[in-house]
Amino acid sequence: KRLAFLRHRLGEPWPDVTDDALLARADEWLEPELSRARRRADLGRIDAGQALTRLLPWASGEAARLDELAPERILVPSGSRIRIDYDDPEQPVLAVKLQEMFGLQRSPEIAGVPLLVHLLSPAGRPAAVTADLASFWKDGYTGVRAELRGRYPKHPWPKDPATAEPTRYTKARLGR
Incomplete structure (x- = not known):
């Protein structure tokens, strides 16, 4: 929700985190956890917030400002x-x-x-x-x-x- 707020308020470089956008980019942010999941219980233990940090704009330095801005x-x-x-x-x-x-x-x-x-x-x-x-x-x-x-x-x-x-x-x- 914090990322959605920053995307709405500031636009780029903050990622689009709508359901459709996340589904389209699942391989970028969710793949490591999905590869390791062997049963349904493994999926329940995935920390989606942590996984979403892979979408943050690290190159621009903005990712470090997430907690400051939102x-x-x-x-x-x-x-x-x-x-x-x-x-x-x-x-x-x-x-x-x-x-x-x-x-x-x-x-x-x-x-x-x-x-x-x-x-x-x-x-x-x-x-x-x-x-x-x-x-x-x-x-x-x-x-x-x-x-x-x-x-x-x-x-x-x-x-x-x-x-x-x-x-x-x-x-x-x-x-x-």
């Missing part, structure tokens, strides 16, 4: 490393608890694309979705705060989240 995880202000969802190659999604994003002025970007941030309640349920975090802090946060503050009183709900300390903990644990 990381699996991103560091958020609280210090957590949150997985990025690349299901939609147009705009990857970062689902993170709202309090962990306090203090961040702009939505995180990868390869020049702002992530679609799914801000979650302390219970992990969606509270808001935005690609413009600054606008959310200014306009949308007040309503979300009013709705969730009573439901989750153990968690911090500052009036100005753009300058608040990010956290993954409750107020009691922060006080220790």
Whole structure:
């Protein structure tokens, strides 16, 4: 999915990883594993992600930039490393608890694309979705705060989240 995102966003030299393209080039990226497979269980042990690295543009040096341009995880202000969802190659999604994003002025970007941030309640349920975090802090946060503050009183709900300390903990644990 990360390769599909880079192909969609940046084009060449990133390989086409659609089903048809992979099938057409199976001998390039999957052949060593297929040659060694003797039974069905051997096929189940193939690491497709590792095999796909054979399609990367090693000669241009771009292959080394895969993790930089399309990381699996991103560091958020609280210090957590949150997985990025690349299901939609147009705009990857970062689902993170709202309090962990306090203090961040702009939505995180990868390869020049702002992530679609799914801000979650302390219970992990969606509270808001935005690609413009600054606008959310200014306009949308007040309503979300009013709705969730009573439901989750153990968690911090500052009036100005753009300058608040990010956290993954409750107020009691922060006080220790």
